[in-house]
Amino acid sequence: MTEAANFEKETAGSVTEAPAMLELVDLQVFYGAIQALKGINVTVRQGEVVALLGANGAGKTTTLRTISGLLQPRHGEVRLGGERIDGVPSHKVVELGIGQSPEGRRVFPVMTVLENLEMGAYRFKGVPKDDLERVLDLFPRLAERRTQLAGTLSGGEQQMLAIGRALMGRPNLLLLDEPSMGLAPLIVQQIFEIIKEINDQGTTVLLVEQNASQALQLADRGYVLETGAIVMEDDASALLSDPRVRAAYLGEGAA
Amino acid sequence: MSDTTAAKSFSVDVAKLRRKAWYQQPRWTRLLGMVVLGFILALMTGEDGNPAERLSAFTGAFESARLWICLAILVGVWALVEFGAPVRNVARQGRQSVGKSLEPTRAMFRSNGWLRLGGLVLVLVLAIVIPANTSLFWQEVLVTQMGIFMIIAVGLNVVVGWAGLLDLGFIAFYAIGAYSCAFWTGHMPVKPPFTVGALESIPFAIVTCLIAGVLLGAPTLRLRGDYLAIVTLGFHEIVYLVAKNSDGFTNGSRGVIGIPHPSIHIGPINYDWTLDPLPYWYLLLFFLVVLIFLYNRLEHSRIGRTWTAIREDEVAASATGINTVRYKLLAFAIGASTSGLAGVVYSSKVGFINPENFTIVLSVLALAYVVFGGMGSIAGVLFGAALLVWLPNALRDIVPEQDRFIYLGALLVIMMIFRPQGVIPSRRRQRELHMAEAGLGDADAMTEPTGGVKS
Ligand SMILES: Nc1ncnc2c1ncn2[C@@H]1O[C@H](COP(=O)(O)OP(=O)(O)O)[C@@H](O)[C@H]1O
Ligand SMILES: [Mg+2]
Numbered sequence: 001m002t003e004a005a006n007f008e009k010e011t012a013g014s015v016t017e018a019p020a021m022l023e024l025v026d027l028q029v030f031y032g033a034i035q036a037l038k039g040i041n042v043t044v045r046q047g048e049v050v051a052l053l054g055a056n057g058a059g060k061t062t063t064l065r066t067i068s069g070l071l072q073p074r075h076g077e078v079r080l081g082g083e084r085i086d087g088v089p090s091h092k093v094v095e096l097g098i099g100q101s102p103e104g105r106r107v108f109p110v111m112t113v114l115e116n117l118e119m120g121a122y123r124f125k126g127v128p129k130d131d132l133e134r135v136l137d138l139f140p141r142l143a144e145r146r147t148q149l150a151g152t153l154s155g156g157e158q159q160m161l162a163i164g165r166a167l168m169g170r171p172n173l174l175l176l177d178e179p180s181m182g183l184a185p186l187i188v189q190q191i192f193e194i195i196k197e198i199n200d201q202g203t204t205v206l207l208v209e210q211n212a213s214q215a216l217q218l219a220d221r222g223y224v225l226e227t228g229a230i231v232m233e234d235d236a237s238a239l240l241s242d243p244r245v246r247a248a249y250l251g252e253g254a255a
Numbered sequence: 256m257s258d259t260t261a262a263k264s265f266s267v268d269v270a271k272l273r274r275k276a277w278y279q280q281p282r283w284t285r286l287l288g289m290v291v292l293g294f295i296l297a298l299m300t301g302e303d304g305n306p307a308e309r310l311s312a313f314t315g316a317f318e319s320a321r322l323w324i325c326l327a328i329l330v331g332v333w334a335l336v337e338f339g340a341p342v343r344n345v346a347r348q349g350r351q352s353v354g355k356s357l358e359p360t361r362a363m364f365r366s367n368g369w370l371r372l373g374g375l376v377l378v379l380v381l382a383i384v385i386p387a388n389t390s391l392f393w394q395e396v397l398v399t400q401m402g403i404f405m406i407i408a409v410g411l412n413v414v415v416g417w418a419g420l421l422d423l424g425f426i427a428f429y430a431i432g433a434y435s436c437a438f439w440t441g442h443m444p445v446k447p448p449f450t451v452g453a454l455e456s457i458p459f460a461i462v463t464c465l466i467a468g469v470l471l472g473a474p475t476l477r478l479r480g481d482y483l484a485i486v487t488l489g490f491h492e493i494v495y496l497v498a499k500n501s502d503g504f505t506n507g508s509r510g511v512i513g514i515p516h517p518s519i520h521i522g523p524i525n526y527d528w529t530l531d532p533l534p535y536w537y538l539l540l541f542f543l544v545v546l547i548f549l550y551n552r553l554e555h556s557r558i559g560r561t562w563t564a565i566r567e568d569e570v571a572a573s574a575t576g577i578n579t580v581r582y583k584l585l586a587f588a589i590g591a592s593t594s595g596l597a598g599v600v601y602s603s604k605v606g607f608i609n610p611e612n613f614t615i616v617l618s619v620l621a622l623a624y625v626v627f628g629g630m631g632s633i634a635g636v637l638f639g640a641a642l643l644v645w646l647p648n649a650l651r652d653i654v655p656e657q658d659r660f661i662y663l664g665a666l667l668v669i670m671m672i673f674r675p676q677g678v679i680p681s682r683r684r685q686r687e688l689h690m691a692e693a694g695l696g697d698a699d700a701m702t703e704p705t706g707g708v709k710s
Contacts, residue, residue, distance in 0.1 A: 070570075070573070090573045091573050091579070092576075094575065094576035095576060100574055102570060102571065102574055106568050106574075107571065108563075108564055108571060109567060109568070109687075110563075110567055110683055111563070111564075118560075119572075120575055122561075122575045122576045122577060123576040149686065149690070151690045152690075165575065166574075169576065
């Protein structure tokens with residue numbers, strides 16, 4: 001297999017050797033002449049929470065948009081369960097079991113909470129009762145506000161709704177783009193606890209974050225992206241204690 | 256003590272910033288506005304201009320008592336608004352008590368489906384009976400303008416109101432429908448493989464418009480808001496110019512003549528439409544009832560909800576698994592074929608079409624009808640089309656011919672200031688507008704963030 005896969009075996013020793021679910025192989029993505037991703041390799045195994053960290057403009061959102069089919073890689077592959085999925089149109093990616101909460105949440109502002117969740121179940125041509133109950137159990141705040149218009153929710157509630165809506169599509173893999181963006185620490189805490197619960201219930205999570213400390217506490221493994229290239233990858237605990245990460249992303253003085 | 260001095264760290268006099276000169280107070284600004292409006296009104300209603308003596312219209316309008324009457328009326332209105340609080344209170348109380356006494360009836364209508372149906376039947380009966388008792392002039396207006404544009408408005412509502420796509424060239428499809436009818440009845444320079452009657456040409460026209468809608472939509476529906484509007488505008492111009500210039504195909508600006516009136520011969524039903532407008536009204540009414548029924552179902556179907564999602568956030572819609580391009584195309588195609596149907600009825604009614612029947616102004620007016628009536632609401636757009644077609648025609652005998660559309664314009668401006676959601680807005684559209692105004696979300700084709708092509 002590719003170098004990436006071999007590399008994976010060495011570094012991911014502490015995590016159970018579950019089969020790879022999502023693989024990004026030497027992924028290069030361009031916006032016109034600007035190269036946003038310079039050949040990244042990322043593997044997400046079944047059942048993991050993988051954190052993709054990086055500063056503003058590092059290419060995190062670009063990575064997720066490529067996975068979800070909104071962007072096409074110029075070189076490299078996106079594989080799901082071993083099969084290439086780059087080139088699958090974005091609305092079909094949902095049917096492959098990939099759900100996402102996009103950057104900036106993007107709830108349907110003039111639909112109620114319930115209607116938003118129903119849209120999340122779009123691919124089922126009906127709204128499965130169990131899924132709705134599960135999501136409302138996960139997010140009691142949403143249950144209380146089920147008839148409120150989504151545009152009038154607070155930022156934290158909108159983030160919960162965006163995640164809940166993604167869950168309604170019954171994804172095996174959940175892509176989260178900066179769920180902590182612009183939220184108070186307490187709310188971030190709550191949301192990360194829920195992400196943990198979602199993962200415990202069996203959903204694999206690829207978590208894009210700038211909030212490295214929170215993300216790494218939750219994640220099994222992490223990658224650090226800098227200007228379109230992966231500069232570090234390791235177990236989350238190892239990254240969390242790595243002096244370079246602490247200096248660059250956890251706001252500590254240089255080691 | 257020390258707090259207050261510390262808090263005031265700026266050197267400017269805030270009180271001065273907050274104070275406004277008397278003439279800046281809203282009340283006096285409004286008076287100024289009314290006076291200006293009075294002058295304009297006097298000018299508008301005054302004598303016609305005369306090229307030989309350029310200022311004649313001004314002197315004519317301002318020297319007579321007309322100016323003083325106009326000013327008196329408008330300043331009177333102003334005074335009533337500013338100082339007439341007691342009068343308004345009485346009016347408001349009256350309105351409220353009427354509203355309250357109507358409330359049980361309304362609730363009854365809402366809860367009782369049969370009652371609603373009864374209401375609709377009543378409207379239908381009125382729509383059948385009243386036109387039969389009006390003058391020939393109004394019957395003609397009812398058919399060739401009102402009914403036709405009601406159908407067009409219902410179709411445009413699918414595109415603009417539901418899918419949120421700003422279409423400024425909708426009349427292009429109306430033209431295509433009309434020319435399709437001319438073609439399939441065998442009256443264009445180019446002959447069809449076989450000819451059919453006017454009514455039988457409807458399916459052909461609808462299919463042609465569907466294809467035209469998809470041809471226009473497929474390459475352009477990735478564009479957003481204002482960009483799409485420009486493309487549709489261009490499309491209209493292309494259709495118009497082709498109709499006007501391709502002599503061998505459409506007979507150019509001379510137009511097509513001799514398009515037959517519709518007729519039905521199915522089993523025992525035998526009927527031929529003639530020049531008499533009233534039967535065409537019933538034909539249009541039949542189509543309208545069918546369309547209203549179908550589109551009402553459509554609005555509350557899965558497709559309708561999909562359009563709402565696309566309108567509110569296209570990226571999020573795509574992330575939930577919606578094929579956004581396909582559904583936008585569907586809206587385009589449905590709208591186009593509806594407009595084509597109107598084109599067939601029109602051309603077979605008047606029997607004669609030329610490119611000047613399909614100018615860009617009509618596309619703009621059609622959009623105005625939809626926005627005025629209330630985007631997204633079938634009842635609203637029907638009302639909008641009816642009222643705005645009625646107005647210039649009703650003014651025909653009252654004001655000079657060439658001034659009629661000024662009043663239409665004034666009405667549109669006033670409406671957009673005071674009731675931008677339209678006369679009978681759809682609930683969801685109204686909320687969208689409120690939220691956009693409050694800066695919460697932005698869900699309108701008209702105000703799409705300038706993004707150009709969807710990435
Ligand atoms: N639509 C676009 N067109 C051109 N460049 C873009 C576009 N979107 C993002 N970029 C550029 O690509 C790089 C990565 O952006 P992004 O993936 O959004 O970063 P992140 O999500 O990590 O903040 C940045 O340099 C950004 O300026
Ligand atoms: Mg980002």
